[in-house]
Amino acid sequence: MKIVNTLSARIRTAQPEHHAIFTGMAWVSLFVIIGKLAGAAKEMAVAYRFGVGVEVDAYLFVLNFISWPIGVWFSVLTVVLVPLAAKMRQDAAGELPRFRAELFGVAIVLGLVLAILARLGLPMVLRSQWAGLPPATAALATHAAPTLAFLLPLGVLISLLSAWMLAAGRHANTLLEGVPAVVIGIAVLISAGSGIEPLVWATVGGFVAHVISLAIPLARRKEIEFPRFTWQSTQWTLFWRGFGIMLAGQALMSLIVIVDQFFAVHVGTGAFATLSYANRILALLLTLGGTVVSRATLPIFSKAHRQGNTQVRRVVTQWAGVMFLVGAVSSAVSWWLAPWVVKLLFERGAFTAQDSAAVSEVLRYALVQLPFYFAGLVLVSGLVSRGMHKLVALSAIANLVVKIFGNYLLVPAMGIKGIALATAFMYIVSFITLYKLTNITENHKGII
Template identity: 40%
Template sequence: MGAARVAFFLLLGKAAGALKEMAVAYRYGVSDAVDAYQFTITMASWLPLTIVGALSVVLIPVLVRTRYDDRAARARFLGELQGWTIAGGTVLAVLTYLLWPLILDWVGLGLSAQARQMSLELNIAFAPAALLTLVTGISAARLRAHERHINTLLDSVPAVVILVWVLLAGVVTDVGPLMWGTLVGYLIQSAWLLWLAARADGMWGRPRLAWSAHQWPDLVKAAGVMLLGQVAMSFVGPIDQYTAANLGGNANATLGYASRLLSLVLGIGAASVGRAALPVLADIQSRGDRARARSMALKWSVLMLAAGAAATLVGWILAPWGVALLFERGAFTAQDTVSVAHVLRWGLLQLPFYFGVLVLVQLLASQNRYRIMAIIAIANFGLKAVMNFVLAPSMGAAGIMLATSLMYALSYICYVAVAVRSAHAGHTSS
C-alpha cells in the first residue's frame, strides 16, 4: 500500500511538473533563458540535494528507531536536528550567493553572455532555496519515517507556482517569472512540510544548537561515509552541465528538456517503490529478519528491472510523439522536438538499471552498509566522467545521456553482486 500511495502522489506531482515544463517551453522555447535556468537550477541545487540525499538515507532508520524513545529524548534530537539544519542551510545560502560569479567564470564559460547575466539574476532565488531545500529534506525524512508520503505530492509545489507565475506573466521578456516562481514555491513547500512533520511527530522540535542527543555519534559517522558517495554522485549534474555548456548550440536547454521529461518517467515507477521501501526494510531489519529483507529486495529488484525494460521499449517508440505533445507549441519548434526526442531516447536506456537498483540501495541503507555504497558511488562517477569525455564530442547531448545509462548499468551490477554475496555469506554462516 505504501508504494501505491507514493505512486499516486507522484503521478499527481509529475503531472504538475509536466504542465510547468509545457508552460516554460511555450514561453521560452530552446533559448538562452532556458540555458540559464537549467544551468542555475542544476549548479545551485547540487550541494543541498546531495546533503539531503545522504542525510535521508541514514536519517530515516534513525528516526524509525527514535519513535520508540520517550518524548523528551525525541524532542531533544528533533530540536537539535532542526537547529543544525537551519544553521548549515543559512551558511550554504550565503556562500551560494557570494560565490556564484566565480562559479559562472569557472563552469559556465560556454554559456552566452546573455545566459550568464540571466543566471546571476536567477541566483537571487536559488541561493535562499539552498536553505529551504535542507529544511524540506529533513521534514520529508520525518514524514517518511512514519510511512507518510504526502511529501511526494508536495514535491510539485514549486512546479505549480512556477507554472502559475509563467502563465500570468503575459509577454515573457526575462527570467523574472522563473526566478520568483521558484523562490515562492520553495517557501510554500518548506513551510507546509514542516507543519506536516510536526503533526506526524506530535511536536515541532524547537531548534537548538547542541549535540546532546544520543543519536548523534552513530548518525554523524554513517552520514560522513554516505556523504562521500553522495558527493561523488552529485557531481553528475554539474559535469553534465559543464559538458553541455561547452557543446554550444543551446545544448543545455536541449539536455534540460530531455532530462526533465525523463524524470517524469523515472519518478512515477521507481521513486514510488524506493521511497516506500526504506522504512519497511528498516523496520524488518530492526526486528532481526535480515534474510527476509534481502529476499524481498532482490525480488522487487528483478520486477523493477523488467518494468524498466518495458518502459524503455515503449518510451523509445513514443519519444517524438511525447515531446511534441508536451512541448511543441509557441517558441518550441518542430526541429526542437526532433533534437529533444533524440537525446531522450538515449536517456531511456537507463530505466531498467535505475528501476532495478533503487530497491537494492534501500536494502543496503537499511543494513547500514554505507561504506560499500560510497565505493560504488565513486566508481559510478568515475565511469560517468570518462564516458562524458568520450561520447559527448561525437554524439553531442545524446552522448551525455548514454554515459548516464552506462553509469546506472554499472551501479546495478555492483549492487546485485553485493546483495547476492551477502545472501551466500548468510547461508554459509548459518
C-alpha cells in the first residue's frame, strides 16, 4: 500500500510535460500498431504474390525514388511547422487560416512540378547504366514509372494534411497511415491480372484514399482552407528560414535509401528485395518507436519552450534515456524472434525457406540500431523545439557521410548484411553527436 501511495504521489507531482508525453505516446502507439498491422498484412500479400522476384525489385526501386522527395518534404515540414504553429497560436492566431491556405497552394504546385519531372526524367535514369539494373528489372521499372509518378502530388498533399493534424496536437493521422496498405493488400489479392500492373495501380489508389481520409476530419473541424497561390502571410519569413536549413540536411540524409539500393543491386539479383523485406519488418519497430517518440514529444517540447519552461532540456535527456532502454530491450527480443517472424509473415507462395533465412540474417544485423535510433529522435525533438535547426541539419549531413563510408567498408566483405550494419554504425555516431549538442550550455539563438 505504501508503494502505491508513493507512486501516486510521484505521478501527481511530476512535470506536466511527462504526463502529456506519456498520454501522446499511448495514443500514437495504439494507432501505429493498427497501421503497422495493416502494413504487415500488405507485405504478406505482396510476398505471396511476387516473392523476391523481379517485379518486387522493379517496383521498390521506382517507389523509393518517388518516396524520396515526399519523405524529405514531410520530415522537414513536420519539424518546422509544429514549432511554428505553436508560436502562431500564441502570438498570431489570426494568421493561421491564411497561412494554411497559402501553404496548401504551395503544396499543390510543388506536387505537380515533381510529377512532371518524374514522368520526364525517371524513365531515362532507369534505363541508364548508372542505375545498374538488370535488363528485365529496368524494363519493368520503366513501365511502372509514369503511373507511380502520380504518387508525388498525392504524397505532398498527404504530408501537408498530416503535419497540420499533428501541429494541432491530434494523432489520428498516424492511424490513417495504414489506409494505403489496406487498399494495396486487398487489390493485390483479388486482382485477376498478372505482372506489376495490379501492384502499381493499387498503390496509386491507396494514396488517393489516404488523402480523402485526412481531408474529411480536417474539414469537419474547419482546419482546412481552399488553396491560395500567394505568399502574403507574415509567417512565410519564419517558415522559409527554418525550412531551408532543414531541407538541406534532410535531403542529404534521406539519400541513404537511394545509396543503399545502389549498393544492393550490385550485390546481385534479389539482394535489394531481400534487404527491403528485412527493412519492412524493421520498419514496424522503427515506426512504432520512432513515430511514437517524435510525434508525442515534439508538440510538447515546442509548447513548453514557447511558454518559457526552463526544464525542457532535463525532460529531453530523461526521455532519451528511457527510450534507449526501450530500444535495447526491443533489439534483444527481436533478434531472438527474427526467424519466426520472417517465416510467419512471408514464407508462403513464391517466398521460400531459403529466402526466409536470408532476410532473417540481414534483419538481425539491422536491429543493432534500435536503442540509438529511439534515443536520438528524442534528442532531435528537443533541439528542434529550441530552434537549433542548423545543428540538426549539420548532424544529418554527417550521417550521410558516415553511412557511405560504412557501406564502402562493409559491403564488399559482408554483402547486404554490411548495409544493415553500416546503418547501425551511423546511428551510433549520430546519437553521440546529438547528445553532445543537447548539453550545450551556452545560449543559442533559435530560428523561430
